[in-house]
Amino acid sequence: MTSPFIEVKHLVYRYPDGTLALDDINLTIDEGEMITFIGQNGSGKTTFSKCLNGLFKPTGGDVIVDGHNSKTTPIVEMVRRVGYVFQNPDHQLFNSTCWDEIAYGPRNIQLAEEEVKERVEEAAHVVGLDKSYFKEHPFFLPKGLRQRVAIASILALRPRVIIVDEPTTGQDAQQSREIMDFLVELNEEHGHAIIIITHDMPIVARYAKRVVALGRGHILADGPTAEVFSHPEILAQTFIEPPQITQLAQRTQDQGFSPGTLTVEEMIAQYQQLTRT
Amino acid sequence: MENQLNQEELTAEQIWELQPGEKRSVGVIHIVLLALLIGIGFVVGAFGSISFPLGFGVNFFWTGIAVQQVGAIWFGAWGVLAASIFPFFSNAISGTPFYVSLAYIPANAVQAFLPAWAFRYYKADPRLKSTRDYLILLAAMIVSSAFGALYSPLVVLKGFGLLTAESVPLFIWGWFGGNVVAGIVFNFILLKALSGVVIRTPSFVKKWWA
Amino acid sequence: MSAVIEIKDYTWRYLYSPNPALENINLTVHQGEFIGIIGPNGSGKTTLAYSLNGLIPGQYHGIKQGGIKVLGKDVESYPTGALQKSVGVVFSDPEAQFTTMTVEDELVFGMENLGMSIPEIRERLEWVVELTDLSPLMLKPPYEISGGQKQRVALAAVLAMRPPIMVLDEPTSMLDPISRRRIFEVLAKLKREQRNTIIVIEHSLENLVPLADRMVLLHNSHLLLEGETRQFFEQMDLLLEKGLFPPGIMQFFHYLKQQGRYDGYLPVTVAEAAEKLTSLLEPAQEGKQ
């Protein structure tokens, strides 16, 4: 049996000012997984993600990615394996054209210009960024597109794992679904493992396969979405409550609904089942 | 500021001239701008002062110049004000005594004022569209930094007895070079990258105050 | 009930922009109403919020037609700083609204701008801190507290000015579900106890819907739909078509209605929905036995 792609063992992380952010985290992530990290503001989701790609070095314990321990591996090596898309695209757009922006990563890892070109075109294609934007300044683009450029710029490094921090904050329902559909496509058709950090429970219910709930530096729950959402008392510890449709199903368990109901469609299907005569 | 892809191009003249019916007045936004410029200058300037120090707030490569000159080109007198004030903070962090910073004010003000004046007077395009724009910027940078470089070591450092007459040239060249080189590196990039957006925002200052 | 906001044939186009951000809007809001405004990004929601407290046309250049009256007076006829006493706006990004070094200064800032005296300020400070549960944070820098606390501070800072009309533009966009619910609990309290007129712009409808008396849908700069909350959601198909997703429980009951299995109002809270669903199923299950 092959070992998991990312292995986190007894990870402890303290901020430079001494605050304990992560306390004894153990987790494994396989290639091609689709995971969401949930938890209240300040629960350690972002810090944990930054430990996964080596931006933060563990204070204790180990993060091993594809056989490389983040403590001893240079960050350049780490980011080639685990890409991290920051929440605010404005923090990560440094260049004056979209082309340079996407090419920035591959150039940093000193690829030949031909290879850089190939990767830029591929990444732009995957995120659906039209060639006509290549010469535009990323700062001029609307937020949705800036986010796509940011994702493309990470894709160009061809990491096996991509972490996306709060991709749906500030987006409307339609835009959120478009972004999520796109991430699912990356996961299913291109085989990247995707980790999504989010507060948006209807989105989690609809898209997540595995949910990791973090609270006060610990993993409170880890499992399939329906299972994690079946324990509202655990989620409440980290200020999460399941979407209303799940809450409705939980309150009507006696009538035969499953506490792990995630979407309206599932609710309807169960209703049909229950009322079939 | 969001979607500005399909808009007609402004000419350099239009950028600086008031359009018919255009009303501009000083408002809260300028106060905010002033504060933000001081804030960014504080950080960026301190960064330069700590990274490449020559002493007494003089550096081989002073990143703060970009905030001074680009800030004043975009935001007129507010940029000049910010440029005069923020070195206080950034120098303090790098250990420059209070009264030395106070005495630097004229040098910092001129360094910010001159490029801003040149762009307005010669109607140069802040997006740097032509060779002329580049030349005007470069000339303004050189002249203003030369003033700063001469004034500060001679008047301030000599005045405080920090330097001997013979070592003044080193500090003059240090100040001058530190500003011009950093200016060349940053001013061009910032103006080229962001002017197109800035001139369309309500914060852009056409005259001196609004 | 008297009208506190009257929007008549209102159109606004930003300078440098080819299309109007709002076109031909007509809307009247009455004293004490709680209004929810929904719509996709770019539909003009934020422009509407700006138009209500004078940021438009004060801060932005553009072309305006029609007019907006607040408390019977045209917004443009208010002198600088006066309209803000009547209309308080809370923006979505709390970080970008903090302008001071401590939570306390943040809450006091607006009251000082209104020229209030120290005893008045002290009294209101106590009230608002109690209401929003901020007392342990008073001396902390507002940008170092958690996201939920930040958004409560942003709300409290405007509440302290006691504007009779409150406009909240995505006040919970960055929050976890329970912090989000708490913000809405504060709004519910205001609605109950203070009789404020409250207008909330939100993407996330689950908390908004139980509180709103009336809902408004903006789409492509137009007011597309408006109505009493439960009636508004009867137009489920239109909402879904426009890319808005009403709360799951409403969608579920809408389905039941379509199937002819239910014929009441759409429930707005989980408790209400659970009760209705139980009573719907009980006879069915009895029938099975």
Place this chain on the structure above:
Amino acid sequence: MHKTLLGYVPDQSPIYAIHPFVKVYFLLIVSLFPLFITAPEWNFFIMLFTLALMWYSRVDVKILRIYAPMAISMGFIILLSYTVLGGVHPEYRLLTKPLGIPIYWERIRDATVVYFRILPMIATMVFFLSTSRERDVIVAMRSVKIPFVITYVFAMALRSAGMVLEDFGIVRQAEQARGFDPAGKSLAYKIRKYIMYMVPLFALSLRRTEEFTNALIARGYAFTGKASKVKRADYVLTHYTFRALDGVLVGIITITFIAILVLRYGFGYFGLDDSWFIIWAQSAL
């Protein structure tokens, strides 16, 4: 330790009982002392006094570690300026001539004087930065009735500096996350790093101006017109009282300053000629 923009200040300190105005007054006036004092031992005493105050205020002495290299490099530059770059002066007393560079007594003396003048000025600055929160400066400014807009710009500038610093940290991480690795690279490569920071930092600040402005207006702040003339309650001042002790301290600082001026210009004290340190050094070298 309590983090401020300017570093860490102690959680508890006897200095917090003192009105913020006194701290600012101390910085402004005591920084002036060395300008009127030539004798190094007196300036050295002022520095020691300030450091003692820091110790008394329970400042973590680790703060000095940040400033020590700065103070040392400054001393080195002054020494260099006065010796190697000092030129040829046959009229001075030659001490030694390593590698053909003349080192004169007068130059060493002047360098020492200047250096000991700078040290207490730095010390007062460090003392101030390590015992004052941002709010102290604002309270000090408001309590002497400095116009609100100036106080406010100052406060907001500090606030925005904090935001820029935070952005700066994230931008740096974003750069690393894209495989940027300055280790062992050329200077040009490192300078590129600075360029890369600048654009997002500016862009973020510009985006924020609009939001900040809207928030200020929404809180009823006006810079022009009738609403700007409103009388402000200055609520923050109710947390501070100017006590008798504060008055005494201001008095002591003022009297000391006047005394220094009188002693210096009326009686010729603190000069070079009667500095025992200089006399001792002259005979020793």
